Amino acid sequence: MKKLILGTTILALSAGFAIAGGHSVVRMGTEGAYPPYNYIDDKGEVAGFERELGDELCARAELTCEWVTNDWDSIIPNLVSGNYDTIIAGMSITDERKEKIDFTTNYTQPDPSAYLAMSEGVDVANGVIAAQASTIQASYIAQSGATLIEFATPEETIAAVRNGEADAVLADRAYLEPIAAEGGDLVMLEQNVLIGGGVGMGIRKSDTELRDKFTAAIESMKADGTLNALIAKHGIGEPF
Amino acid sequence: MFDFCTNPDTLGDFQWMLCYLTTGKHMGLYISFGTVLLLLAITAPTALLFGFGGAVAARSRFFVISVFGRGYISVVRGVPDIAFFLFFVIALDQGLEFIRHKIKCPDWTDAIWQGNDFVVCQAAKLPLGTSPQWIHEVYGFALAVLTFAIVFGAFAANVLYGAMTAVPKAQIETAAAYGMSRRQTFWRIIVPQMWVYALPGLGNLWMVLIKATPLLFLLGIEDIVYWARELGGTKTSRFTDYPHGDWRMWYFLMLLVFYLGFTKLSELVLDRVMARLTFGQATAGGEAQRKANA
Numbered sequence: 001m002k003k004l005i006l007g008t009t010i011l012a013l014s015a016g017f018a019i020a021g022g023h024s025v026v027r028m029g030t031e032g033a034y035p036p037y038n039y040i041d042d043k044g045e046v047a048g049f050e051r052e053l054g055d056e057l058c059a060r061a062e063l064t065c066e067w068v069t070n071d072w073d074s075i076i077p078n079l080v081s082g083n084y085d086t087i088i089a090g091m092s093i094t095d096e097r098k099e100k101i102d103f104t105t106n107y108t109q110p111d112p113s114a115y116l117a118m119s120e121g122v123d124v125a126n127g128v129i130a131a132q133a134s135t136i137q138a139s140y141i142a143q144s145g146a147t148l149i150e151f152a153t154p155e156e157t158i159a160a161v162r163n164g165e166a167d168a169v170l171a172d173r174a175y176l177e178p179i180a181a182e183g184g185d186l187v188m189l190e191q192n193v194l195i196g197g198g199v200g201m202g203i204r205k206s207d208t209e210l211r212d213k214f215t216a217a218i219e220s221m222k223a224d225g226t227l228n229a230l231i232a233k234h235g236i237g238e239p240f
Numbered sequence: 241m242f243d244f245c246t247n248p249d250t251l252g253d254f255q256w257m258l259c260y261l262t263t264g265k266h267m268g269l270y271i272s273f274g275t276v277l278l279l280l281a282i283t284a285p286t287a288l289l290f291g292f293g294g295a296v297a298a299r300s301r302f303f304v305i306s307v308f309g310r311g312y313i314s315v316v317r318g319v320p321d322i323a324f325f326l327f328f329v330i331a332l333d334q335g336l337e338f339i340r341h342k343i344k345c346p347d348w349t350d351a352i353w354q355g356n357d358f359v360v361c362q363a364a365k366l367p368l369g370t371s372p373q374w375i376h377e378v379y380g381f382a383l384a385v386l387t388f389a390i391v392f393g394a395f396a397a398n399v400l401y402g403a404m405t406a407v408p409k410a411q412i413e414t415a416a417a418y419g420m421s422r423r424q425t426f427w428r429i430i431v432p433q434m435w436v437y438a439l440p441g442l443g444n445l446w447m448v449l450i451k452a453t454p455l456l457f458l459l460g461i462e463d464i465v466y467w468a469r470e471l472g473g474t475k476t477s478r479f480t481d482y483p484h485g486d487w488r489m490w491y492f493l494m495l496l497v498f499y500l501g502f503t504k505l506s507e508l509v510l511d512r513v514m515a516r517l518t519f520g521q522a523t524a525g526g527e528a529q530r531k532a533n534a
Contacts, residue, residue, distance in 0.1 A: 024362075024370045033470065035479045040470060042480055043264035066373055071457065081330055081358050082337075082365065155473035159486055178476040182483065206357045 027084035037090035092196030106198030117168035127167035290393025316394035399441035
């Protein structure tokens with residue numbers, strides 16, 4: 001019997017699937033500082049759109065999941081070295097990131113990014129624009145004519161506009177909307193910038209089995225409309 | 241926490257503040273103070289042990305051990321802390337997993353390094369993927385302690401090495417004249433007397449160690465600076481019952497008070513230890529103490 005199990009295991013391995021073995025607990029890595037996608041609530045727990053989405057996906061894929069937070073800067077290196085198994089942190093699918101990790105199918109539409117500034121008349125084409133480091137917005141500004149200043153956390157990009165260090169901040173519209181609604185002194189510019197290929201879960205390249213499970217779960221949520229309901233509930237953007 | 245906290249919008253300033261400061265999130269902050277203090281309490285003696293070992297090794301008559309000791313002191317002191325923290329911890333973690341992988345999964349045929357990925361079998365994972373979050377945290381904490389101990393141990397080794405050499409030669413010669421062996425001289429003459437020379441340097445190291453604790457966040461441990469940044473950031477009413485503006489300044493001010501207070505306390509303790517160690521020593525301090533008491 002033991003030999004049989006061993007034999008099938010080796011067969012399974014050499015066949016190329018189940019490379020990482022069965023995941024008994026899937027560790028979900030997120031940033032916890034990017035509402036409404038993910039943030040830490042008053043109880044000190046991960047909450048937001050991706051928390052609800054992730055829990056539902058784990059239920060559908062019949063996985064036990066656990067949430068961990070990690071700095072945005074080192075979120076990809078820590079996935080690759082195996083500290084957690086997925087990135088679910090509002091990460092847009094880009095070709096550059098695809099060189100390092102795999103993505104599931106996207107669970108949001110390409111989300112329009114927007115500028116938030118102190119006044120309407122800001123010259124976003126040539127001014128100083130703040131963005132979070134290693135984001136699609138940061139690389140977009142770097143390629144445009146504007147001057148880019150990068151910050152480690154989304155919070156600091158907003159603070160930079162408030163204290164005049166930057167003329168405007170470029171970020172996902174869904175992140176900026178609640179701040180513009182509350183802020184009083186900050187205004188959202190009309191103009192939208194369309195970048196990125198939608199948000200997906202990042203998964204190690206070697207972990208194809210897990211990627212396929214989550215992709216299947218996302219597809220099933222897309223099909224029965226529950227994903228659209230979540231998107232609408234959290235104000236993430238366009239439905240599918 | 242309190243019953244009246246269910247609807248914070250209606251509360252007066254004082255009660256609002258009371259509810260705000262007792263949210264689950266703030267508990268995370270308070271616990272992280274404990275984490276930092278615990279880290280210091282464990283790391284300081286461990287680093288001292290590493291330092292003692294390093295200094296003894298560097299003084300050794302055996303060439304290989306001496307080179308190892310001196311190599312440890314110079315290499316670790318020369319590498320920037322932050323590089324050490326980013327590189328060494330990942331290397332150590334992967335090294336341990338690599339060894340476990342070789343032992344536990346000898347039948348594994350796939351490459352361990354696949355492009356960017358580091359893939360070992362589930363049984364070799366450290367900690368196991370199935371273990372609860374607190375084990376992951378304890379493991380991270382242990383790695384942090386070890387890394388801090390190695391880094392600060394190298395500095396401590398240098399200080400202790402100097403202190404051992406600073407013990408007056410006449411003392412050692414007298415010990416030899418009494419017929420003590422090298423080992424006896426070391427434990428009975430050098431070690432008891434070296435602390436008075438080592439303490440100023442070790443005290444400095446302790447102060448630096450206190451301020452180095454925010455490096456913890458690099459290792460994924462949520463320390464006080466992380467919580468201060470997270471709690472102080474602007475909170476909009478959609479995502480919390482306690483919306484507020486950018487309060488990071490206040491949180492960092494609190495950290496400043498904490499660190500300054502802790503430094504002051506350390507200074508007081510170090511002064512007392514110094515007075516105690518100086519007692520009866522053949523140093524200028526010991527002489528001054530003797531005259532004051534006479």
